[in-house]
Amino acid sequence: MLIGRGMRSFADGFVALLLPIHLSRLGYGAAEVGLLATATLLGSAALTLGLGFFGGHVRLGRGLAGAAMLMAATGLGFAGIDAFWPLLLVAFIGTINPSSGDVSVFLPLEQSLIAHLVTDSERTAVFARYSLVGSLGAALGALSIGTLPWLDRLTSAGSATPMLFVVYGAIGLATLSLYAGLPDTRSGDHTKRASRLGPSRRRVWGLAALFSVDSFGGGFVVNSLLALWLFERFGLSVSTTGTIFFVTGLCSAVSFLVAVRLARRIGLVNTMVFTHLPANILMIMAAFATSPEVAVIFLVLRSLLSQMDVPARTSYVMAIVEPAERPAAASLTAVPRSLASALSPALAGLMLGVSTFGWPLVCAGALKITYDLTLLACFRAIRPPEETARPKEAD
Known part of the structure; x- marks a missing residue:
């Protein structure tokens, strides 16, 4: 599964x-x-929502295989279609990911399978490795876009980008x-309506609401639009921008390993909040940078912190629900995130069409800071099993 995650992330990265x-x-x-990025995220949300309602009836291995076939069809669709509205339809139905994180239907399927196969004590570390592989793959994918000028010289005009699709x-x-x-398994006892939420319903919907605020902010700075801002604001080349995203991806990958140790020491919720807050401040500062060097420094520093919450967040959701609720919890926390993040790319695209100033970065940072503070206030007291099983002083 980790190899598949790495390969998909490489593709998402470029x-x-x-x-x-x-x-x-x-x-x-x-x-x-911006509109096309919105369509991709809305389509991912629709697929994930369907999984949330019918996840107990879908075998995980078979579901992942179907998602991989959809990924193959998406690449061929983008390679062969030039008209905007048909492209928009392919984006909605398919698996194109314009963001730095995984927002596709693969995510809840893989999360459920991992949580089904590992113990509570191993869960956060395994999700950290899962995120690490994804970040490294995306970083290498971003770096590989630097080959585009070389491919342009080898091929006829305009044919290199369809080739990459x-x-x-x-x-x-x-x-x-x-x-x-x-393993072609279902999570939990599928005879007990594993696709539905039970006693954890209130927690899951509370987290889903908060995650949607975070994702709405994140939609302003999906990688496609962040790259467009760097192109237009500072006139950076494709190769230089790809290298920047490679470096930020490597920094994020390193941070996943630190996140595991930090979560064991201060807890999952504290790890999510106290790494995310300074990252969002750095993002706002990048918007006000007057030179590409300063902007890149802020973005790199942000990348050292901004993704530490990813394995902690995933582990936390899987930990505070019953095993039979995990497919629904994974999907129903992912769907509002996808829906919320789908709204903001179109707004960010309009902002960049009017001005090259980093208004999308400012909006993203402000919304994400609001999410961080609210999450800490509402969920700090709800502790996963591995934290309640040890003395409180260990935090």
């Missing part, structure tokens, strides 16, 4: 930067990039062969 370049070559602007589809087929060997 496609997030490829998307604004490809649309620009087709004659579309920042507003169209074919590569994206081929990676989907490769992951299909990997997922076909996974």
